[in-house]
Amino acid sequence: MIFTNPTEYAIRGLAELVCRADPASGRMMIDDLVDGTSLPRDFLAKIFQKLAKSGLLSSSKGRGGGFWLARPAHEITIMQIYEALEGPACSDRCVVGLEKCNDHMPCPQHDLYKPIRQRLKDYLNTTTLADLAASLRAKQAWQKMRVMVGTERIDAQ
Amino acid sequence: MIFTNPTEYAIRGLAELVCRADPASGRMMIDDLVDGTSLPRDFLAKIFQKLAKSGLLSSSKGRGGGFWLARPAHEITIMQIYEALEGPACSDRCVVGLEKCNDHMPCPQHDLYKPIRQRLKDYLNTTTLADLAASLRAKQAWQKMRVMVGTERIDAQ
DNA sequence: CCAATAACGGATAATCTTATCCGTTTTAGA
DNA sequence: TCTAAAACGGATAAGATTATCCGTTATTGG
Numbered sequence: 001m002i003f004t005n006p007t008e009y010a011i012r013g014l015a016e017l018v019c020r021a022d023p024a025s026g027r028m029m030i031d032d033l034v035d036g037t038s039l040p041r042d043f044l045a046k047i048f049q050k051l052a053k054s055g056l057l058s059s060s061k062g063r064g065g066g067f068w069l070a071r072p073a074h075e076i077t078i079m080q081i082y083e084a085l086e087g088p089a090c091s092d093r094c095v096v097g098l099e100k101c102n103d104h105m106p107c108p109q110h111d112l113y114k115p116i117r118q119r120l121k122d123y124l125n126t127t128t129l130a131d132l133a134a135s136l137r138a139k140q141a142w143q144k145m146r147v148m149v150g151t152e153r154i155d156a157q
Numbered sequence: 158m159i160f161t162n163p164t165e166y167a168i169r170g171l172a173e174l175v176c177r178a179d180p181a182s183g184r185m186m187i188d189d190l191v192d193g194t195s196l197p198r199d200f201l202a203k204i205f206q207k208l209a210k211s212g213l214l215s216s217s218k219g220r221g222g223g224f225w226l227a228r229p230a231h232e233i234t235i236m237q238i239y240e241a242l243e244g245p246a247c248s249d250r251c252v253v254g255l256e257k258c259n260d261h262m263p264c265p266q267h268d269l270y271k272p273i274r275q276r277l278k279d280y281l282n283t284t285t286l287a288d289l290a291a292s293l294r295a296k297q298a299w300q301k302m303r304v305m306v307g308t309e310r311i312d313a314q
Numbered sequence: 315c316c317a318a319t320a321a322c323g324g325a326t327a328a329t330c331t332t333a334t335c336c337g338t339t340t341t342a343g344a
Numbered sequence: 345t346c347t348a349a350a351a352c353g354g355a356t357a358a359g360a361t362t363a364t365c366c367g368t369t370a371t372t373g374g
Contacts, residue, residue, distance in 0.1 A: 005332065029350070043333050049352065062341025065350045112284070116276050123273055162362065186320065200363050206322065218321045219371025 002120075007085045010047050011078065011132065013039055014056075018073045018133035029066040047085070054084040073133060079124035159277075164242045167204050168235065168289065170196055171213075175230045175290035186223040204242070211241040230290060236281035 003011070016037060021028040030048060034041045048067055051057045058070045069076065160168070173194060178185040187205065191198045205224055208214045215227045226233065 031350085040333070042335075045351075046333085046353090052351090059351060060341070061339070061349090061351045063347095063349045064342055065340080067351085113280065116273075116280055119273050119276060123270065127269070188320085197363070199365075202321075203323090203363085209321090216321060217371070218319085218369070220317095220319045221372060222320045222370085224321085 003082065004086060006043070006047050007082055009039055009044050010051060010081050010085055012037070013044050013048065014051075014069075014076070014081065014129055015132040015136045017067065017069070018129050019136055021068065026068040027066045028068070033067075051081070051084055056080060056084055069129070072130075074128045074130040076129040077125055078127045078132070079121070081129075082124060160239065161243060163200070163204050164239055166196060166201050167208060167238050167242055169194070170201050170205065171208075171226075171233070171238065171286055172289040172293045174224065174226070175286050176293055178225065183225040184223045185225070190224075208238070208241055213237060213241055226286070229287075231285045231287040233286040234282055235284045235289070236278070239281060 013033060016033055016039075017028050020033070030041065030045050033039075034044060048057060048059070052059045052067065055070055056076060057067050059065065059067045170190060173190055173196070174185050177190070187198065187202050190196075191201060205214060205216070209216045209224065213227055213233060214224050216222065216224045
């Protein structure tokens, strides 16, 4: 509905990175990052390379290499990830796809949809990787608890 | 961002239908509907056939045939068009794509995004073809006015 | 009843997205 | 300095989406 496949991989991959990277260096290899998850190794590697080029990630080759955030997790927003992968201002088209619709030549739907679009943008702009990592940790703790209590099959999937 | 290409074509095509069909019968042929627009004839025909199968449109073959709304324009919502083409409940996944996330096993992001998703759904559920047709008419009148005043090139696309 | 016409529907093509593969380059540790 | 290891990057494959084509079927007006 909102993100493409690669963008979702990126978000999940980055959240995993923040959660599980070596605390001292913040660094992690793709192979380590991927295991325990269902993220596709090669494809995610390509995506991370793109994120490195766009300046969200840093990387180094060779032994001891890997990826790490180019700046603190609380300074990387979902919007930045989104735009790095799907291009800038990719959320500004007319909702209903009428032709040549923008703020200067609006159709009435444009104005009706505007607050919704704005709300979404606010979410994307204020939610950071730090938040996502916290969410991921919370979710994992939650699942672990459920397994212990033995209710994990009740409403799985 | 929200709709696929075919869904946008459908929305535009249906809005055109409502605006320009024969007022008495509400009926219109694909060929007439398409001209004057940039809508792709054959592809839109396929989409309209799908909408006919799903019960939003009625159609008849042969001479004097064409398409017409199966019920009044104000009773057809964007959501119905959307679901006819992209499947039911297609807007309920976890925003950030964490695995197995739903209302029973939420991640925190799930709850944060919920009101935004709800807002969007409300819009899709309350906006009807009648509204879209009105928007289309307003937009066309607006453009016509601009052409007459001679300012149409100032901020065109 | 015939011919023109319009939607129908299956086949196919084109394009874009998603995914994988593999040789290359870089780096560090032994 | 050599070797193993890791990201890099180009090529390619696989699949899904988007789009077109064309013969078929149904309908109606003449």
